[in-house]
Amino acid sequence: MRNRFLKLILILWTQLFLLGCALGPDPVLVAQVNNIARGISDLAITVDRKYDVTEKAHRAALKNNINLQFELGGSPDVTREDLFTLDDRAARRAILSALQVYSTNLVAAYSDTTDSTEISLSKTVKALPFSSLSNLKVEDFDVTHSLDSSQSKELISSLSGFSKFLFYPKRDKKIVEILIGAHPFIEQAASLLYLDMGTPKDQSENCDNSLRADVQIDQIFDLQLCRGGARGVMKAAITSNLLTWKLRLQLANLNKSTAASTRNQIVERLYDLEQLGRQQDHSMKMLQEALVKMVLAHHQLVTAFSEKYAGKIPPLQMVERSSPDPVSEFSAQVESLSQTAKRMDAFFDTSTPENN
């Protein structure tokens, strides 16, 4: 009778243990969540930096014009004319920050690896299997006269399966809900930032000025944008700066005493600015593509989580995928983009005042 009772208990715990083992985070999904979080974080930093560098390019163009007026004996208006208001920048920083917090929370909630993020949520999740259980030792329990050594060990181990059984299914279902709920906002955020980057020229004779966040992301490349946004502003700033340098060159040629080295410096500066203009526009275009890829990557994540934990495809509009692995493609593109953008965006930081 006693042996039968003990076996029953043992079978029960072993079942829970085996079930618990199957419930932990899926390593493939953990990798995807980590990749997308890293990509979103890098993307947010790069986008924010683009607003900064656009403002710097604008300021450099104005300074060059004003300095030349001073050099010619004029007294120009030196009132500072910023492009973006503090309110405009704060609204963009808030959404970029919300995207970063979202992705960090996702990592913390789903991952239970020891190198997870440092926020409090992850600390609690990382503590699973629960600390009190993980400290259990077979020696603490005097069951030797009832169970042999291996049976005792199995009994203790099964408790970690029991703890997973209590927590993971509830958590995974909630993560699916969060992913599905957040997706429309991720898509709208990407659309808004994409439109902010804009275009350096009108894309048709009847381009659209009044575009909003409700643009479908997979149709965004087909939009006929009007000249404007950060790319338009950057192009105008570089063009204006180049124009002033060309005037400087004409004036240098009028003055016979101007040293050849000065003319060389001006020509060098013209080349650098022209190159910077092309590189910046290309970088912002890549950023627009990365924003679209972020949405595709997130959509892939929603689908993968839904299939694994909810047993169905999420109620999201299907998007055409250009890649079998949009998450890896997104994180790889952003990594490359953020490195080149960082080097390029330092242009105005290293320039001397007279060169601006």
Add this chain to the structure above:
Amino acid sequence: MTSKQEAMRILQEARELLDQQDVSILPNAAKLRLLEAQRCIYLEIQEQQVQSITERTEEYRMVTEGLKESESGFRAIHDWAKSAEQTGEAVNGLLRGLSLILSLL
């Protein structure tokens, strides 16, 4: 009424006309007027181009609020994890009780 697109076209034409000016034939005062005109046209162009960005600022706020709604879901997971940890402690107690029962059998 002039559309934004039309306004931009006019401003670009004005800028191109100024850009074509040969400064070598201009007296100093005219050079200064040219530079000032270029600055004014440039600022007008930038104002037009930035307008499409600033018009979206309010929309950013709404989307940000929507995205922040996910935080309540993450908070729930955090609370469950805490609660599950407490359950783990309870199970620990149960096991010790079970150990006692088994030792008496």
